[in-house]
Amino acid sequence: MRGEQHMKSISETVRSILDSVPGLKAAVVIDSDGIPIALEGDIDMEPEDLGAMLASAFQCYQALGDGLGQFYCELVTAEFDGLNVAQQMMPRGSLVLVAEKTSPMGVIRMAAKNGRHVLSEAMETTAEARKRFMEEHKLRLPRTTSPDGKQKALSLLSFLEQKKKKG
Amino acid sequence: MKVVGDRIYLKLIFFGTALAGKTTALEWLFYHAIPDEMKLVKELRQVKTSFGQTLLFDFAPIEISQNVVTRIFSATGQDYYKGTRTKVLADSDGIFIVIDSQKKALERNQEILQELWKCVEEMDNLSEAEIVALYNKNDLEEIHSMEFLQEYLGLEKYDGFSTCALTGDNLEDALIAMLRKLTTKLEAKGFVLE
Numbered sequence: 001m002r003g004e005q006h007m008k009s010i011s012e013t014v015r016s017i018l019d020s021v022p023g024l025k026a027a028v029v030i031d032s033d034g035i036p037i038a039l040e041g042d043i044d045m046e047p048e049d050l051g052a053m054l055a056s057a058f059q060c061y062q063a064l065g066d067g068l069g070q071f072y073c074e075l076v077t078a079e080f081d082g083l084n085v086a087q088q089m090m091p092r093g094s095l096v097l098v099a100e101k102t103s104p105m106g107v108i109r110m111a112a113k114n115g116r117h118v119l120s121e122a123m124e125t126t127a128e129a130r131k132r133f134m135e136e137h138k139l140r141l142p143r144t145t146s147p148d149g150k151q152k153a154l155s156l157l158s159f160l161e162q163k164k165k166k167g
Numbered sequence: 168m169k170v171v172g173d174r175i176y177l178k179l180i181f182f183g184t185a186l187a188g189k190t191t192a193l194e195w196l197f198y199h200a201i202p203d204e205m206k207l208v209k210e211l212r213q214v215k216t217s218f219g220q221t222l223l224f225d226f227a228p229i230e231i232s233q234n235v236v237t238r239i240f241s242a243t244g245q246d247y248y249k250g251t252r253t254k255v256l257a258d259s260d261g262i263f264i265v266i267d268s269q270k271k272a273l274e275r276n277q278e279i280l281q282e283l284w285k286c287v288e289e290m291d292n293l294s295e296a297e298i299v300a301l302y303n304k305n306d307l308e309e310i311h312s313m314e315f316l317q318e319y320l321g322l323e324k325y326d327g328f329s330t331c332a333l334t335g336d337n338l339e340d341a342l343i344a345m346l347r348k349l350t351t352k353l354e355a356k357g358f359v360l361e
Contacts, residue, residue, distance in 0.1 A: 031169075031171065033169060033176070033178075033258065034238075035169060035171050035176055037171070046207055046208045046209075046228075048207045048208065048228035048236065048238065049207070049208045049212050049226070049228065052212065052226050052228070052238065053212065053214075053226075056214075056223060056224065056254070056255070059254050060223070060251060060254070063251075063254060155231055155232035155233075155235075155350075156201065156202075156205055156229065156230075156231040156232065156237075156346060157231065157232075157343065157346040157347065157350055159202060159205075160200065160339055160342060160343050160346070161343060163339070164339065164340075164343070
């Protein structure tokens, strides 16, 4: 009899990857355009900034692979002076693991490959982790006072138009 | 355009020849026009060549309203790296075409526009992108007028602004024009901007 399967949220899954591999500093899931879906751990970059860089780098490798007659790029690794990074392709994005330099690259690579299988399933069926992530990363926007006296967030368009009127 | 959770992600791109002023325009807007509270990064992310020109892109994500993030890119203008340029252009919701108004740049402007229209034809969704033209370097001597360039380059149907990216002349107006177009489009699709 098949055991009961528990679907984890994306964030829980990413957290469990982070906790299970010694030396991992952060685990990030981004979609194919670099929009961050989940981020666990300690990383000194804004999520959107990180996502854009990672997606662009991966796309460049994918383009290189196209030029070399390859079908798709599975995984990209990078070894920096203080960190090792592995970016594993997933159906609609990628899983990125950032590790201490002392962590063997082979271990990080395997963790990324294994993480892909677990995450692909979670991403199919779970949306609440994304929503929570978006909420946590919302900034405080400039406020304006509406006619009924309530404070509301100002859009960039309104901000610029008001600035223009003031001259 | 992408919807992730309760957020809408848009993509804007500055596109034009090398040294047209794309990066300078984005820098000016980022550091002078957009309030800090709306910036999702403290500094522009820039991937440059060893001589300071854009190699891959410049990038800044901006929260333009409560639930809308606009990711603004400036593509490389150098032909050597043009393979990456089309990657950066893909899925753009708005394109600022940056025209170098100098007389000597006329042919290069034509060539880059041909490349752009080819991408618009071949890439999914790019034909729906909003376009605003910036006729840049209006502070220089040997330049064509905006009216001449609009006609010569076939850009009459797009909103155009005579700009100077160094001083920011008319850049805010151009950004307002683009944001209005994007807001109208989002509202037409039923998205409520908070």
